[in-house]
Amino acid sequence: MALNPFEHAGAASTISGPPSEGDYLGDRLFRAVARACAGLIIALLLFILWEIGGLALPAMAQHGLGFVSGSTWNPGTQEFGVLPEIWGTLYSSLLALLLGGVFGVTIAIFLSQDFIEARLAVVFRTIVELLAAIPSVVYGLWGIFVVIPLLRPVAGWLHAQLSFIPLFATDLSGPGMAPAALVLAIMILPTVAAITVDAFRRIPYKVKEAAYGMGTTRWEAILKVMLPTASSGILAALVLGFGRALGETMALAMLIGNSNQINLSLFAPANTLASLLASSFPEAGQIEVQALMYAAVVLLLITLLVNIAGLGIQQYTVRKFEGKV
Amino acid sequence: MSDIDLSTSAPVLPRLSLERRPFELRALTSGLLTGLTWVIAILGSIPLFSVIIMLVAEGGARLDFEALTALPPAGFEMGGGFANAIIGTLVMVAIATAISVPLGLLAAIYLAILDPYSRMAQTARFVAKTLTGFPSILAGVFTYGVLVISFGYSALAGGVALAVLMLPTVVLAAEESMKQVPQKMTDAAFGLGCTRSQVIWKVTLPTGLPGILTGIMLAVAGASGESAPLLFTALFNNYFMSELMEPTASLSILIYNFSAMPFDNQIQLAWAASLVLVLIVLVFNILARLIGQSKV
Amino acid sequence: MSATAATMAPVAAVFTPAGATVLDCQLQKVFYGDFLAVRDSNVPIEQGKITGFIGPSGCGKSTVLRSLNRMNDLIPSFHFEGHVKYHGQDVYGKKVDPVVVRRYIGMVFQQPNPFSMSIFDNVAFGLRLNRYKGDLEERVQKALERAAIWKEVKDKLNKSGLSLSGGQQQRLCIARAIATEPDVLLMDEPCSALDPIATRQVEQLMLELKERFTVALVTHNMQQATRVADTTAFFGVDISHGGRTGYLVEMGPTRQIFEDPQEELTKQYVSGEFS
Numbered sequence: 092m093a094l095n096p097f098e099h100a101g102a103a104s105t106i107s108g109p110p111s112e113g114d115y116l117g118d119r120l121f122r123a124v125a126r127a128c129a130g131l132i133i134a135l136l137l138f139i140l141w142e143i144g145g146l147a148l149p150a151m152a153q154h155g156l157g158f159v160s161g162s163t164w165n166p167g168t169q170e171f172g173v174l175p176e177i178w179g180t181l182y183s184s185l186l187a188l189l190l191g192g193v194f195g196v197t198i199a200i201f202l203s204q205d206f207i208e209a210r211l212a213v214v215f216r217t218i219v220e221l222l223a224a225i226p227s228v229v230y231g232l233w234g235i236f237v238v239i240p241l242l243r244p245v246a247g248w249l250h251a252q253l254s255f256i257p258l259f260a261t262d263l264s265g266p267g268m269a270p271a272a273l274v275l276a277i278m279i280l281p282t283v284a285a286i287t288v289d290a291f292r293r294i295p296y297k298v299k300e301a302a303y304g305m306g307t308t309r310w311e312a313i314l315k316v317m318l319p320t321a322s323s324g325i326l327a328a329l330v331l332g333f334g335r336a337l338g339e340t341m342a343l344a345m346l347i348g349n350s351n352q353i354n355l356s357l358f359a360p361a362n363t364l365a366s367l368l369a370s371s372f373p374e375a376g377q378i379e380v381q382a383l384m385y386a387a388v389v390l391l392l393i394t395l396l397v398n399i400a401g402l403g404i405q406q407y408t409v410r411k412f413e414g415k416v
Numbered sequence: 417m418s419d420i421d422l423s424t425s426a427p428v429l430p431r432l433s434l435e436r437r438p439f440e441l442r443a444l445t446s447g448l449l450t451g452l453t454w455v456i457a458i459l460g461s462i463p464l465f466s467v468i469i470m471l472v473a474e475g476g477a478r479l480d481f482e483a484l485t486a487l488p489p490a491g492f493e494m495g496g497g498f499a500n501a502i503i504g505t506l507v508m509v510a511i512a513t514a515i516s517v518p519l520g521l522l523a524a525i526y527l528a529i530l531d532p533y534s535r536m537a538q539t540a541r542f543v544a545k546t547l548t549g550f551p552s553i554l555a556g557v558f559t560y561g562v563l564v565i566s567f568g569y570s571a572l573a574g575g576v577a578l579a580v581l582m583l584p585t586v587v588l589a590a591e592e593s594m595k596q597v598p599q600k601m602t603d604a605a606f607g608l609g610c611t612r613s614q615v616i617w618k619v620t621l622p623t624g625l626p627g628i629l630t631g632i633m634l635a636v637a638g639a640s641g642e643s644a645p646l647l648f649t650a651l652f653n654n655y656f657m658s659e660l661m662e663p664t665a666s667l668s669i670l671i672y673n674f675s676a677m678p679f680d681n682q683i684q685l686a687w688a689a690s691l692v693l694v695l696i697v698l699v700f701n702i703l704a705r706l707i708g709q710s711k712v
Numbered sequence: 713m714s715a716t717a718a719t720m721a722p723v724a725a726v727f728t729p730a731g732a733t734v735l736d737c738q739l740q741k742v743f744y745g746d747f748l749a750v751r752d753s754n755v756p757i758e759q760g761k762i763t764g765f766i767g768p769s770g771c772g773k774s775t776v777l778r779s780l781n782r783m784n785d786l787i788p789s790f791h792f793e794g795h796v797k798y799h800g801q802d803v804y805g806k807k808v809d810p811v812v813v814r815r816y817i818g819m820v821f822q823q824p825n826p827f828s829m830s831i832f833d834n835v836a837f838g839l840r841l842n843r844y845k846g847d848l849e850e851r852v853q854k855a856l857e858r859a860a861i862w863k864e865v866k867d868k869l870n871k872s873g874l875s876l877s878g879g880q881q882q883r884l885c886i887a888r889a890i891a892t893e894p895d896v897l898l899m900d901e902p903c904s905a906l907d908p909i910a911t912r913q914v915e916q917l918m919l920e921l922k923e924r925f926t927v928a929l930v931t932h933n934m935q936q937a938t939r940v941a942d943t944t945a946f947f948g949v950d951i952s953h954g955g956r957t958g959y960l961v962e963m964g965p966t967r968q969i970f971e972d973p974q975e976e977l978t979k980q981y982v983s984g985e986f987s
Contacts, residue, residue, distance in 0.1 A: 097798060097799070097801060097812065097813075097816045104893050105816070105892065105893040105894060105895060106839065106842055106844050106846075106851075106892050106893055107609070107815040107816050107838075107842055107892050107893070107894055108815065108842050108843075109809070109811070109812040109815065110609075110611055110614075110809075110811060110812070111843065114611060114614070115611070117613060118611040118612060118613040118614070121613040121616075122526075122530055122612065122613060124522055125522045125523065125525045125526040125530055126526050126530065126531070126536070127522075128519050128520075128522035128523035128526065129522075129523045129526035129527060129536060129537060129540045130536065130540070131519060131523065132523055132540045132543050132544050132547075132583070132584070132587060133536070133539055133540050133543050135543075135547070135580065135583070136543045136546065136547060138558075138562075139554065139555075139558045139580075142558050142561045142562055143554065143557055143558055143561065145561065146557070146560075146561045193456075194456055194459070194460045197452075197453055197456040197457070197460075198456065198457050198460050200453060201453050201454070201456070201457045206450070206453060206454075215457060215461070218460075218461045218464050219460075220701075221464055221698075221701075222463065222464050224637060224638075224641075224697050224698065224701050225464075225467060225641070225694060225697070226640075226641025226642070226643065226668060226690075226693055226694070226697060227641065227642075227643060227644070227668075228641075228643045228668045228671045228672050228675075228690070228693075229467065229471070229641070229671065229690045229693065229694060230467070231671075231672070231675060232671055232675050232686055232687065232690055233463075233466070233467050233470055235675060236470070236474075236683075237466055237470060277463045280460060308442055308443070308446045309446060309450075310445065310446045310449045310450070311442070311446075331549060334549045335549060337551065338549075338550065338551020338552065338553065338554070339551070340551065340552065340553045340643075340644035341643045341644050341668070341672060344672075345672065345675055345676070365551055365553050365644070368553055368557070369553060369644055369647055372647060372648060373647065373651075384557065384561075387553075387554060387557045390551060390553075390554065391551075391554055394549065394550065394551055394554075395546070398546050398549040398550070399546060401549070402542065402545050402546065402549075533788075598825070600821060600823050600825035601825055601827055601828070603783070603786075603821060603825065604821060604825040604826075604827065604885065604888075605827070605837075606783065606786060606814065607781070607783060607814055607818065607819035607821070607889070608814065608815070608818070608837060608838045608841060608888070608889070608892075609811050609812065609813075609814040609815030609816075609838070609841065609842075610811065610841060611811050614841065618827075618837070618841075619827055622827075622828070622829070623827070623828050
């Protein structure tokens with residue numbers, strides 16, 4: 092029991108008393124457990140890094156850095172290289188970022204800069220949130236049966252007319268980079284839009300007032316004041332969207348064609364690290380599984396770097412608006 | 417300094433007409449950009465409607481009693497369903513919720529209230545944010561290494577992998593809604609002589625509950641649609657589950673498997689399963705919204 | 713003008729109340745981090761009386777009040793030199809748990825802050841916290857009656873405390889604070905968020921509560937101090953060392969502070985020359 096120097100001090104009628112022994116024990120126990128759980132989050136990341144690193148260790152020892160620069164994946168000859176996958180991961184994510192970024196930022200402007208009345212804004216916001224809620228496999232299925240058939244005639248025409256441009260150097264035979272990147276763009280659009288809206292909301296209203304007070308039109312206010320002010324937040328949105336695209340698995344495994352080649356053409360099949368993991372793992376033998384774990388490490392490192400960069404920029408933005416930078 | 421000639425400074429505003437000039441460059445640019453923005457916003461909504469139309473048309477056509485109650489058909493078989501996959505998905509999401517919610521809530525309490533500015537809290541917060549951006553397939557690879565290598569593919573492993581994905585979402589959402597509890601309320605509780613954990617149990621948690629539940633529902637919705645981690649942990653099973661320690665079917669893996677099959681029956685079932693999966697995800701999303709709106 | 717007075721770094725003459733002292737407060741220094749918020753303030757709180765704290769904003773009167781039941785301990789950078797003795801026991805003693813202190817010294821806050829639970833549960837909160845074994849309903853009713861709000865809420869005890877008007881909420885919070893019959897009630901500008909009618913009701917209430925509780929009241933409203941306080945402590949701001957440090961300028965019976973202040977600064981303040 093805690094010291095209660097006031098036991099006889101207060102008026103006789105008081106029913107105040109110190110917390111019971113149980114209250115104190117509960118308090119201490121509860122705080123210790125909560126603290127342990129917070130520690131668990133940190134431990135989890137370390138455990139993940141350690142575990143995946145450990146799984147990949149045999150393959151890392153065997154293949155070394157040649158794994159990253161090699162471009163053959165042949166379990167039969169035990170030759171493993173992921174350069175085409177790294178290329179495909181970065182290429183598909185960049186294409187998705189280009190498209191998803193433009194759409195995401197524009198939609199964020201549309202939603203946050205008084206273009207539509209509040210009720211309609213709720214409708215559009217719900218649409219964007221629902222886009223984020225649709226599972227990856229469903230996008231994959233939709234891509235196979237809607238996007239690819241739609242793209243095929245367009246791709247055929249582009250290839251026929253403009254095949255001298257490397258982007259259109261091949262025809263779309265089915266799965267390939269273009270449908271994969273398109274679906275990926277739709278999948279990262281909500282992330283980009285949400286974080287960008289957030290960045291706009293962080294701008295104090297007085298900034299907008301100041302711009303209008305100087306006699307700007309709405310678009311002059313947006314382009315010359317709001318966008319520059321929100322720029323670091325938008326950058327964070329793009330980087331985090333990029334990070335999300337890098338790790339996206341199922342839709343890509345279903346749409347990109349899983350072909351081990353480096354090709355600039357939008358219509359050629361390709362592969363990404365994540366879809367390599369998803370498509371090869373179920374049938375892989377022990378040696379190939381180890382190589383796949385090495386590929387997982389490469390994916391882990393790339394996404395970790397991009398995410399940390401994105402979060403860093405985001406925190407910088409927050410501090411900037413709090414006047415601490 | 418008296419020789420400055422004020423009269424030479426040209427006026428900055430050259431004209432003085434306050435009327436609208438709709439055909440001036442400024443106004444035209446504005447109109448054009450506004451139009452473009454509308455086009456992009458509408459274009460951006462098309463995929464959602466397309467997905468919904470396909471789900472209703474293709475999936476709705478095949479969604480019948482048999483689809484909901486029968487087992488998956490083999491290659492050339494007609495009919496069949498995905499009852500075992502619905503059960504598998506729900507069981508694994510339940511396991512993931514049971515693991516991630518208590519742990520996540522406790523961690524969020526530490527981050528939001530007990531010691532928000534400590535080094536540990538700041539690190540944990542950053543790690544949680546990093547983990548939310550983590551490729552979900554890596555949660556599968558991790559659980560594969562920790563559980564599957566020793567105990568084989570199982571619903572439990574699938575649940576653990578999903579829990580790894582849910583945990584950071586739950587932590588961050590719960591922290592956010594606990595921070596929304598006005599300080600004047602916690603001050604009142606402290607003023608009445610509550611210990612820290614009494615303040616949390618009696619005031620912070622009940623007051624922040626709607627927000628916390630919303631966060632949990634969104635995490636559950638996200639986990640229900642996940643597939644990549646299950647590929648490494650639960651695999652698939654053509655039969656009903658009889659225990660937690662055997663390979664287990666899930667809707668998302670069924671869709672993935674069937675989408676690559678050359679049979680119309682399987683493709684139709686994949687659409688029907690997609691419709692069910694999206695409905696499950698939507699139910700949790702709508703619950704999240706309803707709970708969020710019931711805030712005081 | 714206050715600056716000239718402050719450069720002399722004056723310390724108020726010690727005031728000794730006529731009756732028994734419940735809280736003997738000697739706040740030598742109160743810091744938030746490196747910031748010296750309050751210095752040299754000796755404010756005895758007399759039993760069964762209302763002691764009012766007045767002074768310009770930033771004079772540290774709320775800081776002083778929140779030091780008395782260790783609410784300031786919730787601010788990590790807070791530290792304190794001096795003592796606060798409650799019936800002779802040091803509230804800041806090494807082994808004393810601030811949680812226990814707050815159970816004996818209740819507090820009513822600037823903003824009405826009912827919990828988002830029913831009116832009944834709000835008032836019963838402290839009773840349950842102290843594991844009160846007797847008749848809960850009787851105690852709740854008594855507290856609500858004392859807080860002069862029983863008639864208004866007796867038919868809707870299950871409604872949320874947040875459904876009440878601002879003035880009702882504040883009286884509910886007072887009921888919550890007095891339900892456990894603490895010895896002392898600290899009130900931190902309890903009327904600042906209320907309209908004139910609600911303010912009048914709460915002031916009336918304070919005068920009634922005086923029969924049973926010792927009250928320390930912070931107010932930014934001088935008229936309020938003259939209406940309800942028996943003793944008044946006037947705090948000033950010392951800006952001589954570059955910071956803004958609050959300190960006690962003068963303390964005495966309310967009549968004396970307002971009609972015959974001993975200090976020039978007090979005279980200027982109560983006559984409205986600065987605020």
